[in-house]
Amino acid sequence: MTFRHYLLQLLRDVRSQKLRTFLTLFGIVWGTAAVTLMLAFGQGLHGKLIASIKGLGENIVIAWPSRTSKAWDGLGRGRRIRVTDEDLEKVRREVPLITRLSGEYSAWNLRFRVGRKVFIPGMSGTNAEFGVMRNLNPTTGGRFVDDADVSHRRRVVFLGDKLKSDLFGVDEAVGSEVVINGVPFVVIGVLAEKDQDSSYNNRDNDRANLPASTFKAMYNRAYVDNFVFQVAERDDAVAAKKEVIASLARTHRFDPEDTEAVGMWDTNENLEFMDTFMLGFRLFLGIVGTLTLVVGGIGVSNIMHVVVEERTKEIGLKMALGAKRRFVVGQILFETLALTAIGGVLGLGIAWTVCASFPAAAIEYVGSPVISAQVATITTGVLGLIGFLAGFFPARTAASLDPVEALRL
Amino acid sequence: MFGHFGNGAGNGGKNGGNGALVELAGIRKVYETGPVTVEALSGVDLTLRAGEFVSVVGPSGSGKSTLMNIVGCLDTPTGGSYRLKGEEVGRFTLDRLAEVRNRRIGFVFQNFNLLPQLSAFENVELPLLFAGMATRARRERAEELLTEVGLADRMRHKPTELSGGQMQRVAIARALACRPDLILADEPTGNLDSSSGRDILHVFEDLWQAGHTLLVITHDPAIAQRAPRSVTVEDGRIVADN
Numbered sequence: 001m002t003f004r005h006y007l008l009q010l011l012r013d014v015r016s017q018k019l020r021t022f023l024t025l026f027g028i029v030w031g032t033a034a035v036t037l038m039l040a041f042g043q044g045l046h047g048k049l050i051a052s053i054k055g056l057g058e059n060i061v062i063a064w065p066s067r068t069s070k071a072w073d074g075l076g077r078g079r080r081i082r083v084t085d086e087d088l089e090k091v092r093r094e095v096p097l098i099t100r101l102s103g104e105y106s107a108w109n110l111r112f113r114v115g116r117k118v119f120i121p122g123m124s125g126t127n128a129e130f131g132v133m134r135n136l137n138p139t140t141g142g143r144f145v146d147d148a149d150v151s152h153r154r155r156v157v158f159l160g161d162k163l164k165s166d167l168f169g170v171d172e173a174v175g176s177e178v179v180i181n182g183v184p185f186v187v188i189g190v191l192a193e194k195d196q197d198s199s200y201n202n203r204d205n206d207r208a209n210l211p212a213s214t215f216k217a218m219y220n221r222a223y224v225d226n227f228v229f230q231v232a233e234r235d236d237a238v239a240a241k242k243e244v245i246a247s248l249a250r251t252h253r254f255d256p257e258d259t260e261a262v263g264m265w266d267t268n269e270n271l272e273f274m275d276t277f278m279l280g281f282r283l284f285l286g287i288v289g290t291l292t293l294v295v296g297g298i299g300v301s302n303i304m305h306v307v308v309e310e311r312t313k314e315i316g317l318k319m320a321l322g323a324k325r326r327f328v329v330g331q332i333l334f335e336t337l338a339l340t341a342i343g344g345v346l347g348l349g350i351a352w353t354v355c356a357s358f359p360a361a362a363i364e365y366v367g368s369p370v371i372s373a374q375v376a377t378i379t380t381g382v383l384g385l386i387g388f389l390a391g392f393f394p395a396r397t398a399a400s401l402d403p404v405e406a407l408r409l
Numbered sequence: 410m411f412g413h414f415g416n417g418a419g420n421g422g423k424n425g426g427n428g429a430l431v432e433l434a435g436i437r438k439v440y441e442t443g444p445v446t447v448e449a450l451s452g453v454d455l456t457l458r459a460g461e462f463v464s465v466v467g468p469s470g471s472g473k474s475t476l477m478n479i480v481g482c483l484d485t486p487t488g489g490s491y492r493l494k495g496e497e498v499g500r501f502t503l504d505r506l507a508e509v510r511n512r513r514i515g516f517v518f519q520n521f522n523l524l525p526q527l528s529a530f531e532n533v534e535l536p537l538l539f540a541g542m543a544t545r546a547r548r549e550r551a552e553e554l555l556t557e558v559g560l561a562d563r564m565r566h567k568p569t570e571l572s573g574g575q576m577q578r579v580a581i582a583r584a585l586a587c588r589p590d591l592i593l594a595d596e597p598t599g600n601l602d603s604s605s606g607r608d609i610l611h612v613f614e615d616l617w618q619a620g621h622t623l624l625v626i627t628h629d630p631a632i633a634q635r636a637p638r639s640v641t642v643e644d645g646r647i648v649a650d651n
Binding site: 002016318320321323324325327403404 | 483522
């Protein structure tokens with residue numbers, strides 16, 4: 001019943017001071033929408049960037065056999081390290097942390113021809129695991145190189161989506177022929193479009209993949225250009241790298257401490273950097289949004305101070321009639337929180353509308369803004385705190401009124 | 410007319426061992442505004458027994474209103490002792506003081522002090538709300554009170570839609586809401602024309618007859634005459650009590 005009294009009072013205030021209420025609400029609506037949208041865009045961008053990083057592959061390490069930089073076991077420095085498929089099979093046996101592994105043979109000088117169109121894209125020969133590690137997912141109707149392709153040395157090719165458009169336009173490519181340096185290959189799959197922010201041999205959308213065995217046989221290769229391995233958990237990568245180098249060091253007799261013999265790129269490092277960066281960035285956005293909301297809160301607080309001023313006599317009378325201080329405080333706090341809540345709901349609604357109607361063209365650049373549970377929780381928390389603080393000080397003023405003074409007005 | 414208002418407050422025997430409802434002893438009130446010190450009350454002794462009808466007269470600025478604020482627990486004295494029903498008011502917490510104002514004291518003001526945005530009914534409901542009375546009981550009580558002051562057909566009216574006399578009746582109904590021990594009125598007829606004033610005086614007389622204790626500050630000789638006991642305040646002291 002006290003609640004009902006508070007509510008009626010609020011409704012009377014709103015009715016009698018429409019413009020003032022509107023302006024007050026506007027500050028909160030604006031602030032809430034700002035916080036929510038900032039956080040939502042931060043999250044969307046984060047998601048977008050993570051997806052881009054993962055476009056290259058998740059928990060993968062890319063390794064390039066190179067030259068030794070230290071003398072070891074009677075052998076001088078500067079010796080070339082060449083890795084074969086057999087070496088990699090040994091690595092696979094010796095390093096149980098590795099969940100997937102593939103050598104990669106690369107070429108840049110082969111002519112791809114379909115009809116009269118000719119392109120010279122980058123291309124790799126790999127095994128079936130490579131497709132999973134590097135997120136080379138086919139569009140419907142296609143597939144990546146599989147184990148049978150490798151064991152039968154089939155002349156099949158998997159095309160990046162851009163390369164496919166260049167060669168075939170909008171026509172179906174799977175099952176068609178591509179002539180590579182005069183030898184016909186059958187297209188088995190086309191890459192599904194993906195975000196990829198980093199690469200080491202061009203973007204995957206502009207490349208082609210063959211079975212490693214076919215590649216080796218046709219282009220006469222014995223040594224991999226590089227190899228890629230994947231671990232189950234992010235944290236396993238550091239230990240796995242060490243063990244891979246140790247295994248190769250035993251095979252090829254080089255110092256396991258030699259960091260240059262086999263160069264490695266741990267893609268998790270990108271992810272870690274991105275996480276740290278995005279945390280900072282989102283914190284920044286959140287703070288900017290919160291400051292906007294604080295300004296709105298100050299507006300509400302001001303208005304409530306005015307309300308207390310205007311109602312000094314009323315509050316004094318209520319005290320004379322036996323209202324306890326907590327009733328007076330409760331009334332002011334209730335009004336403030338109610339105004340904040342209404343403004344907050346409207347602000348969230350606006351933010352939601354903006355996110356829902358966000359143009360797809362822009363999503364490509366900044367990601368899709370998401371009002372996640374986390375974003376909603378943070379906004380609600382900030383809003384509640386600001387509402388409480390905005391009401392607390394005017395309420396304290398009201399509660400400390402001297403009823404005699406107040407009634408004399 | 411006010412038989413229903415009888416609430417036991419009229420039975421002097423119930424109120425403390427010596428039957429005193431209000432005991433003021435050496436009450437002083439000093440206002441300090443910057444360098445200026447004003448002594449509004451300088452040693453007031455006053456005892457009210459339950460069931461008394463006392464008028465307080467005196468020139469403006471004599472300290473009458475201050476006295477009433479202190480008796481009404483709205484203001485605290487600078488010195489002296491105030492016992493209400495035998496309890497030392499100076500020891501009460503703020504919440505306890507609010508309770509005392511709510512349940513034991515009913516105020517009637519010169520300018521009515523009704524909340525303009527509330528109806529007559531809602532104004533009377535207020536003290537009952539503060540007392541924590543359940544909605545249904547509260548409504549019944551407010552209705553009963555407004556019927557008793559003859560405003561059964563005006564309950565839903567806003568104060569601006571009522572005459573001065575009617576507003577003061579609403580204020581009286583509100584003062585009586587929680588069955589107080591003591592009704593304090595500060596110039597209750599000061600803003601009324603003489604006929605409405607007489608009307609209100611009759612209401613007070615009826616309340617007294619019904620056993621209520623009344624302390625009425627007034628300039629109105631009619632009230633001062635009707636009250637069996639009249640206290641004169643001058644320069645912050647009681648100069649006559651008869």
